[in-house]
Amino acid sequence: MLRFGPAAGPVVVVALPLFEEANRTRAFAVTILRALAERGIAGALPDLPGQGESLVPTHETDLVTLRAAFAAAVEALKNPSPIGRGKEARSAGRVRATHDRVFALAIRSGTLLDTHAAVTARYHLSPMSGADLRRELIRARQASSREAGDTFDPASLDIASEPVELAGNLIAPAFLAVLAAAIPSTEAIRTVRLETEAKPADVKLPGSPLWRRAEPDNDPAFAQAVADDIAQWIAACAA
Incomplete structure (x- = not known):
């Protein structure tokens, strides 16, 4: 440190x-x-x-x-x-x-x-809150997908088994799930x-x-x- x-x-x-x-x-x-x-x-x-x-x-x-x-x-x-x-x-x-x-x-x-x-x-x-952070990460991914001419379904996060790229970071699906309730x-x-x-x-x-x-x-x-x-x-x- x-x-x-x-x-x-x-x-x-x-x-x-x-x-x-x-x-x-x-x-x-x-x-x-x-x-x-x-x-x-x-x-x-x-x-x-x-x-x-x-x-x-x-x-x-x-x-x-x-x-x-x-x-x-x-x-x-x-x-x-x-x-x-x-x-x-x-x-x-x-x-x-x-x-x-x-x-x-x-x-x-x-x-x-x-x-x-x-x-x-x-x-x-x-x-x-973790829910606020999760929403911001999803919005960033949706925006980048639109710019690339692709689509992104937030519901895919609930069934993902491999790390997901959001806002330039690979994040474990379990981490994203826990964030939803973190305060x-x-x-x-x-x-x-x-x-x-x-x-x-x-x-x-x-x-x-x-x-x-x-x-x-x-x-x-x-x-x-x-x-x-x-x-x-x-x-x-x-x-």
């Missing part, structure tokens, strides 16, 4: 959105974590199975695996363990960071991944959305929906606004 900021105190762990939106929002997430580090708050961005530098193909991951991996990343930041083995590692002072409080920052469908993590609280940015956690959350979003939120911020861009992009001003809000939220959680 990428690490930012101090080795102690609170730490914010990012759950990127699933599939292609992870690529579109990664630079944005890194900018948020760097801004938090400047405020004395640590940050971490783990590559979960099927994301980033992970060697696991997208079609071999599933929601259970992703949730367990995020929970494991959270635990690794709580519990110090020496890098290496035995007394040599400890005497050299090579000990991983340990944090007294861990906060999740989940973006879009990343809010489906922090449900099993033992975090102090959850910061959900433009959260969405974000409702425990200890702060919900934040863009000003342009109609759904309710604890606060709405000005910014760009980077997850809808055709290519990966960034919005530094939006990232700074999110970092400011997270810093104030963490301070309020400690009060």
